Amino acid sequence: MTLAPRLAALLLLLLSGCGGCGQKASTAKDMPSSEAHAVDGVRPVYSTPLQLDARAAQLCKALHALPETRRASCCAGRPAIDLADACTGILSAALRSEALGLEATRLEACAAALDTAYAGCAWVGPFGPPFPKECASLFTGRRAAGEKCSSSLECFSGLVCAGAGPTDTGRCSPPGPKGSSCGTAVDVLASYTRQDAEALHPPCQGLCRRHRCEEAVTAGGACESSQQCLSGHHCAEGLCLPGPATEGQRCSGGDCAPGLRCLEGACVAPLPAGASCTRDFQCAGGCLLAAGGGHCGMGCALR
Numbered sequence: 001m002t003l004a005p006r007l008a009a010l011l012l013l014l015l016s017g018c019g020g021c022g023q024k025a026s027t028a029k030d031m032p033s034s035e036a037h038a039v040d041g042v043r044p045v046y047s048t049p050l051q052l053d054a055r056a057a058q059l060c061k062a063l064h065a066l067p068e069t070r071r072a073s074c075c076a077g078r079p080a081i082d083l084a085d086a087c088t089g090i091l092s093a094a095l096r097s098e099a100l101g102l103e104a105t106r107l108e109a110c111a112a113a114l115d116t117a118y119a120g121c122a123w124v125g126p127f128g129p130p131f132p133k134e135c136a137s138l139f140t141g142r143r144a145a146g147e148k149c150s151s152s153l154e155c156f157s158g159l160v161c162a163g164a165g166p167t168d169t170g171r172c173s174p175p176g177p178k179g180s181s182c183g184t185a186v187d188v189l190a191s192y193t194r195q196d197a198e199a200l201h202p203p204c205q206g207l208c209r210r211h212r213c214e215e216a217v218t219a220g221g222a223c224e225s226s227q228q229c230l231s232g233h234h235c236a237e238g239l240c241l242p243g244p245a246t247e248g249q250r251c252s253g254g255d256c257a258p259g260l261r262c263l264e265g266a267c268v269a270p271l272p273a274g275a276s277c278t279r280d281f282q283c284a285g286g287c288l289l290a291a292g293g294g295h296c297g298m299g300c301a302l303r
Contacts, residue, residue: 042167045150046188048089049096055107056095059138060087062111063194067118067128074121075300087192094189099154101140110135122273125286125299130259137200138193143172151189152201160201161187175205178215182208202231226255271296 064084072079094100113132123129141155148169149161155172164170165185176182182203190197204213207230216230217223217240226233229240234255236245244257247269251262260267261281270284271277275296277287286299 044167044188045164045169046090046093049092052088053092053095055102055104056088056091058111059102059107059193060084060091062114063087063135063192066114070118070121071124071300074124074298077300083192090189090192094151094154099141099143099149100151100189101142102138103140106134106138110138121298122284125283126280126302127270129284131194133258135194136196138195141172141201145172145174147172151187152197152203153187153189153193153195155201157201160203162203175202176213177205178213180204180213181211182213183211199231207231225252227252273297 061084064082064087065079068079068082071077091100095102110132113134117123117129117132139153141153141157141159143149143154143159143161144156145159149155149172150164150169152159152161152164155161158174159172160175161170162173162176164187166188168185183198187197189195198208202208204216206214206216207227208214209227217228217233218230219233219240219242221229221240222238223229223235223240224238226235226240226245229235233240233242234245234249235241235252236249245251245255245260245262245267246257247260247267249267250265251267252265253262256262256267260269263281268282271282272284273296275283277283277294277296279294280287280299280302283296283299285297286302287294288297288299
């Protein structure tokens with residue numbers, strides 16, 4: 001994780017008020033504590049339950065503790081601070097409110113995929129391995145249009161939690177029309193569980209740019225970059241096409257297929273250990289520079 005996302009995550013940790021983190025996980029359906037942690041009268045949207053949910057603990061450990069433990073083992077060091085406890089408290093609150101569903105099969109598939117993704121040490125570097133597709137859509141939202149919500153993940157498919165933020169609840173609503181505001185607050189639950197809330201629950205009928213909903217170019221329409229295209233499309237040869245850009249195709253950032261990176265305008269696969277390199281972004285791990293040039297390898301000093 002790079003510096004900016006880590007700082008953002010730590011800010012979320014402070015806002016979440018995770019007072020019960022670290023307690024023993026339980027499958028009993030205990031209600032959240034009546035007194036949410038508040039700072040100067042500001043209360044987080046998720047109050048940590050008296051007892052944590054075992055599913056939340058398993059998932060958050062795989063998402064946050066596993067990478068740090070594996071990195072420490074590869075680099076003969078100590079694990080850095082991870083966000084597993086904070087994640088567990090927040091996800092437990094969402095699950096126990098019954099606003100969110102998490103099937104055992106999805107949980108197990110994601111945990112197994114993460115275990116595989118972080119196997120070995122070749123991934124150690126500033127970017128880490130690709131996020132497994134098995135973990136990309138974990139939850140089932142149970143809130144209908146008009147109902148209160150704390151995250152878009154709590155809403156039915158096709159709805160977004162309008163007005164929600166770290167300290168504000170919202171209501172499940174249809175995607176906003178052109179001109180409406182969007183992307184003005186962090187979705188705490190999505191951030192901790194590494195879900196792409198905007199992809200799963202688009203905030204706009206078109207696309208969200210500069211915190212405003214704009215019209216998006218649909219499939220077959222003319223474009224200059226993928227940012228103009230409807231979600232799930234990419235710009236190639238001047239047209240918006242369905243799906244992500246594949247290896248070798250032109251890209252404009254964030255539009256390559258999972259596992260690929262947009263480098264110098266084209267989607268490429270990260271280079272393996274031992275390959276020649278000039279910068280970290282080329283490598284699966286990091287680019288280790290020396291007098292004779294650089295080669296890809298395990299980048300323990302790179303975060």
